[in-house]
Amino acid sequence: MLKKFLLFFLFIYAPYCIAQYSVSNAFYNAVDDTLKPANRENIKLMELLRMIDHNSLFYPEFNSEKDSLIEVIKKNTSPLAIEDKIDAYFMLMLYNFNHNHRDSTQTLKYGDSLKMLIQNKQEGHFYQLYTQNAIEAIHHLNANRYGKAIEILNLTIEDANKIEHPEYLANAYSALSFAYYQTFQFNESLKYYHKTDSIAALYSTKQFREHIKVVAKDKEVEEPILKYIDIKNAEMLTAAEKRLKENKIYYQKNKNDWNYIYFLRAAYIAYLKNDVEKANELFNKIDIERLSNNTYLTSVYPVKTMKALLQVHNGAVDEAYNFYNNTEAYKPVEHLYKELLIEALYKAFLKKGDLEKVEFLHKQTDNNTITQNIYKYQGLVAVAEAEHLTHVKELKILDLENQIQEDKNQDIILYATSTILILLLLGIVIIRAKENQIKRLIDEETYNNRIRLLEESLEEVDRKMKDNRKDIGEQLHNEYLGNLLALKYLVSDYHDKAKIQKNKDKLNVIIEELDMLYQESRNFSHQLIHGKDENVSLNIVDYLDSLQSRFEEVGLLKIHLLLNDDTKDKLLNILNKDQQQVIFQLLKETISNTIKHANTQNLSIAIRFTDSTCAIVLENDGIKNTIKKPSKGVSLMSLRQRFQKINGTIDFSLSANGFRTEASFPLQNNSKPAKSKLEKHQKEN
Structure with missing residues (x-):
């Protein structure tokens, strides 16, 4: 195939490799539409690089000839000028990536060499760096690190306007669509498949254009099928059937294996519509062995899962169960097909009365759902990261505590205070309005009976208030704590997969914050449920020291503590x-x-004591100009009420430096003998 090269190394340090090669007429004719050298018998090394570059995935009949050329290129890159050496490593990286999927280490090494050669001289090489980033992201995809892959690709695509060769945009868009596909973000996935198709239609070779076109059309069919399996929405199945009919021409135009994919999608639609006979007929048209070997078009799992589903219907339940038991679903989306098979096997064994396998499959359903949810969370986080600025990402988990705190305050104030206090105030107004009239009209015994009745009414109001608190506590316990726990497991999963120690340390800080937030929320919900007031002493000094170190470690906020030793002692012992x-x-x-x-x-925090008062001043060095009324927020109103209860005051203001909070309260002991509920309400009003 490959004629021996005639000459190389005539000029070791020449700006071009002068070595010339003769390629077979068949190979030259195959790439003639892509690159047209002036003389096919006098083709330079760089021209061969570009030939292989533009056609590395196609013309498999010339793989031997291309492999031989690649070996020559590997041995002869040293004498090349820097620009040509960059082209050579770029070609080696692409070729190794396309033809040696399992040798990702060597592909990444070529990419590292490429970046080292380019360094800061990026002008003219953006498309090469762009492609290197796309390949690195695909490496993360192969390791099921979809969140990391999406992060790299989104950052890469932000610089797409710098790309000198737009045809390479297709690489990143294609990888990004696959990443969203595997994290169940099907709308995002389809959007990027169509972008890939648009780029390929303008810039890519005929073979690649046709391949990407049918991939995009196939995803239009498969993704509503997956949505139907996931959420059982009949509209999705109708959409899939409609798109299959509309896109049939694209499957048939490419013939061979794509025709088998068409029959596979049609078989799934028929099966999901309970037309198993038609599904059998369609599936029998597929060359299973051939399609299973073509991993460029589909993974093996959906093909063999359909075979197992039909085996269940045809009575070969044990064969289908053996496939389920011995075949792992490696990619996240494959767990949706797995879910379909679990359901079919569960019904079959339930009908046979095999309760042991029924129980086993029931547990497998939960495990399968958990696996799906983990990757769905990765997809949701990735979508959120793509929609916000980079520094906002670091605040997302920390901001969860603020959100839960605000929700808690709103629940307590809006549901408990607004309804219960209205009842209390109404009862107190009636009591005070009628008190003098009762004393004049009835004797002392009747008056006392009325007083007891009023106290019982207030006790009923108090009981309703406690019931309302219990409902709020149960809502916090059942909803917010579950979400917190799921978030902690997701962050822990990121921590376990992180390779860089710095990232692990930051994730550890976030996990500790989530643990603290979970414990605090749990204690608060229990206090509401069991009707217990907060009665726990707090070590404010340790809390401030811990906050200062945690925020400094994350790099989010510098806290300056203006506390001397005497102040710290009083915080612990006097309050x-x-x-x-x-x-x-x-x-x-x-x-x-x-x-x-x-x-x-x-943020500066100053606390000072006198003989009779405690004063607190908190001030930051900047605030958004949109804040007009710093004292009108729900949380700030809540703080004002808390200070009033301990006979203190609090004030909020916008200073020249930023936002300033000043608060104080007296230190005298206000404890007095217990009073009846009626006396308490009379005093308060």
């Missing part, structure tokens, strides 16, 4: 539990609002 709780809440709300609303890097 009662109610006062500790108010200071703790003030610190949490201030830090939360600083992160969420202020454009700042610094």
Whole structure:
């Protein structure tokens, strides 16, 4: 096939490799539409590089000839000038990636050499760096690190306008669509398949254009099938059937294996419509062995899963079960096909009365659902990252604590306070309006009976308030805590897969924050459910020290503590539990609002004591100009009410430096003998 090259190394340091080669007429004619050298018997090494580059995935009949050329290129890159050496390593990277899937290490080495050669001289080489990033992302895809792959690809595509050769855009768009596909973000996936198709239609070779076109059309059919399996929406199945009819011409135009894919999709649609006889007929038209070997078009699992589904219907349940038991679903989306098979086997064994396998399959359903949810979370996070600025990503998990705190305050204030206090105030108004009239009209015994009745009414109101608190507590426990726990497991999964220690350390900080938030939310929900008031002493000094170190480690906010040793001692020993709780809440709300609303890097916290008062001043160095009324927020109103309960005051203002909070309260002991509920309400009103 490959005629021996005639000459090389005539000029070792020449700007071009002068070595000339003679290629077979058949190979030259195959690539004639892509590159047309002036003389096919006098083709330079760089021209051969570009020939192989533009046709590396096609013309498999010339693989031997191309492999021989690649070996020559590997041995003769050293004497090339820097620009030609960049082209050579780029070609080696692409060729190794396309023809040696399992040797990803060597592909990445070529990519590293490419980046080292380019270094800071990126002008004219953006398309090569772009393609290298796409290949690195595909390496993460093959390792099931879909979130990381999407992150790299999104950052890469932001620089797409710099690409000198737009045909290479198709590489990244194609990889990004596959990443979204494997994280169940089917709308995003289809969008990027169509973008790949648009780029290929303008810039790519005829073979690649036709391949990408039918891939995009096939995804239009498969993705509604997967959506139907996932959410059982009949509209999805109707859409899949309609698109299969519309796109049939694309399958038939490419013939061979794509025709088998057409019959596979049609068989699934028929099966899901309970027309198993038609599904059998369609599936029998497929060359299973040939299609299973063509991994460019589809994975093996959906093909053999359809075979197993039909075996269940035809009575060969044990054969289908053996396939299920011995074949692993490696890619996330394959778990949807697996879910379909589990359901069919479950019904079959239930009908046969094999309760042991029924129980086993029931457990497998839960495990399969968990696996799907993990990758769905990766996809959702990736979509969110693509829609926000980079620095916002780092705040997402930390901002969860603020969101839950706000939800908690809104629930308590809007549901408990607004309804229960109205009932209390109404009862107190009636009591006070009627009190003098009752004393004048009835004797002392009747008056006392009425008082008891009123106290019982207030106790009923109090009971309703506790019931309402219990409902709120159960909602926090059953909904928010479950979401927190799922988020912790997702972050832990990222931690386990992280390779860089710095990233592991940051993820550890986030996991610790989530643990603290989970415990605090859990304690609060239990207090609401069991009707217990907060009665826990807080070590405010340790809390501030911990906050300072954690935020410094994450690089999110610098906290400056203006506390001397005497102040720290008084924080621990002088304050009662109610006062500790108010200071703790003030610190949490201030830090939360600083992160969420202020454009700042610094927050100072000063606490001072006199003989009779405690004063707190918190100030940051910058705030968004949109904040007009700093004292009108729900959380700030809640803080004002808390300080009023301990006879204190709090004020919020916009200073020249930023946002300033000043608060104080007296230190005297306000405890007095217990009173009846009626006396308490009379005093409060």
